[in-house]
Amino acid sequence: ENATGKPMTTMTSQWGPPLLLCLVTTSFALTNLARLPVEKDLPEIKPELMKTKNLQSTRPNKTMVQEQAIKLVDGLLSAAKLDNKTIKMVNSLLNSSYSNDTMTIVRKNITTKEKNLMNKKSYKCGVCTPMKKVNPDYMIDLRMHLPPNRPELTCEQLAKNSDDGKEMRQILSQIASSKHDCVKGYRPKAVENGLGASLASLIKPMMHAVKYQQCVYTPKLKMWAGKQDHCKGYECYFQAMAPEKTTTKSAHVSFSKKWASLVEDGERNASFCPTWWGFQREQEDPPENRTEASLSDNCLYSYSFTEQGEAVLPQEFSHRGLFFTVSHIVNHLTRPSKKLQAMIEKAKWQMKWPNDTSELMLSVHVRQGDACIKSSSNFQGRKCDGLAHYIPSIQLMADTYGFKHVFLATDTQEVRDATEDYPQFIWHFQKENLYSQKRSHVLKYLPIEKALKYGVLDAFEEGASYLVDLHLMAQGHGFVGKFTSNLDRLVYNLMGSKADCYRPYISLDSGWCFDYGLSNGDGDTGDFQC
Numbered sequence: 338e339n340a341t342g343k344p345m346t347t348m349t350s351q352w353g354p355p356l357l358l359c360l361v362t363t364s365f366a367l368t369n370l371a372r373l374p375v376e377k378d379l380p381e382i383k384p385e386l387m388k389t390k391n392l393q394s395t396r397p398n399k400t401m402v403q404e405q406a407i408k409l410v411d412g413l414l415s416a417a418k419l420d421n422k423t424i425k426m427v428n429s430l431l432n433s434s435y436s437n438d439t440m441t442i443v444r445k446n447i448t449t450k451e452k453n454l455m456n457k458k459s460y461k462c463g464v465c466t467p468m469k470k471v472n473p474d475y476m477i478d479l480r481m482h483l484p485p486n487r488p489e490l491t492c493e494q495l496a497k498n499s500d501d502g503k504e505m506r507q508i509l510s511q512i513a514s515s516k517h518d519c520v521k522g523y524r525p526k527a528v529e530n531g532l533g534a535s536l537a538s539l540i541k542p543m544m545h546a547v548k549y550q551q552c553v554y555t556p557k558l559k560m561w562a563g564k565q566d567h568c569k570g571y572e573c574y575f576q577a578m579a580p581e582k583t584t585t586k587s588a589h590v591s592f593s594k595k596w597a598s599l600v601e602d603g604e605r606n607a608s609f610c611p612t613w614w615g616f617q618r619e620q621e622d623p624p625e626n627r628t629e630a631s632l633s634d635n636c637l638y639s640y641s642f643t644e645q646g647e648a649v650l651p652q653e654f655s656h657r658g659l660f661f662t663v664s665h666i667v668n669h670l671t672r673p674s675k676k677l678q679a680m681i682e683k684a685k686w687q688m689k690w691p692n693d694t695s696e697l698m699l700s701v702h703v704r705q706g707d708a709c710i711k712s713s714s715n716f717q718g719r720k721c722d723g724l725a726h727y728i729p730s731i732q733l734m735a736d737t738y739g740f741k742h743v744f745l746a747t748d749t750q751e752v753r754d755a756t757e758d759y760p761q762f763i764w765h766f767q768k769e770n771l772y773s774q775k776r777s778h779v780l781k782y783l784p785i786e787k788a789l790k791y792g793v794l795d796a797f798e799e800g801a802s803y804l805v806d807l808h809l810m811a812q813g814h815g816f817v818g819k820f821t822s823n824l825d826r827l828v829y830n831l832m833g834s835k836a837d838c839y840r841p842y843i844s845l846d847s848g849w850c851f852d853y854g855l856s857n858g859d860g861d862t863g864d865f866q867c
Contacts, residue, residue: 533823
């Protein structure tokens, strides 16, 4: 307690950072001199300390606080009989702490903790841990990655891939672009549910193509094509893959009942898979067609890292692990078309995305919508939480890395409105319009698949909005979300593919995983398909 009889914490919280700095420095100086004020010093100190009552009873402006704090500290230092050089040093520190005060105050009564947060040191281009520095299976089931707040890669290094990353991108270009150099092509059909799950259904077919250097034609994506005349399925959103006319096609392979029995006994044969992927679909439980269900299992398990290990990876990248391979495939699958890229840039302009590359952006996904409908096939035991549930993790990220800007991807206006309760952050999000209002209402009662099937919602509007959020979140320098969400895992894969490194992230309900079609995800509410 001080001479006024009040705790020192109360006094400093009223006066702010300048006095706190002075008191800490004074204490340090007194300790160094091995001298504390004795009883005869108290009459000299007490009159100065009594002035705190005036500061506590009013809300003075910044200049008044500064002047009175300096005067008070002068008295404290004088009473402690410190030399003039020390007094000058302390007052210089006090003045410099205010001279650099250039932050934007988002509310008048900003706390010391919040000011410290906004002045937290951040590094241009952010922090990212090179994949080659950690175990190749580092990401499997990992719920958070919070490296020390020091840059391991320069901005130049963060703008390009590692040597392995460049090689992987070249292979993907050779098997799945107009610049193809491949044989035995096939056209995979997406298993269409939510857009994230639909894209995930194409990853194992791409893993096979990379491993065996086979061509991949532009995938079939019917449900998400929309009703617009110019829209041609997959190419509504993404760049085309290898053209079918200029390559040899993979032979159709028949799958017999004998092979179905062998699969049930654990036998695997990936040569059947290009044929299956051309018309793949989800299987009922119990299956309507036993042979077809066995064919589906054969291809799901043939590229299951959980079951097969690094044997599912391209031989030249097996030392890089599953996350590396999946991330580069996701990056190639989601290369935006010219139209989608224009929509991404427009969204950034509308939400005033920082132009200054030194401003770090934290990406946050708060999912509501159809994932929260218990009757929906997308529910899978997920727990849907409001923004308040994410704030401790957002705060931890900000305290650790100096984030001020937050890009929020969410389905509902309720979550956007909740950002007003946290003015210490600068929030960016896609604003609500008439269509998004309709969407929010519809998805409270219908899963997205049925809403699109019945024409209640427009497929292109839905897909474009989802993909704008995906690509904007992937441009962030850190991530907070839930890895039970396909979108969140795709976001972090895209982040990782940019420079083959791990950005800071926190997942609130599960670790990262990939094993499409199999329930090998381990979440707080149980197993889920990832």
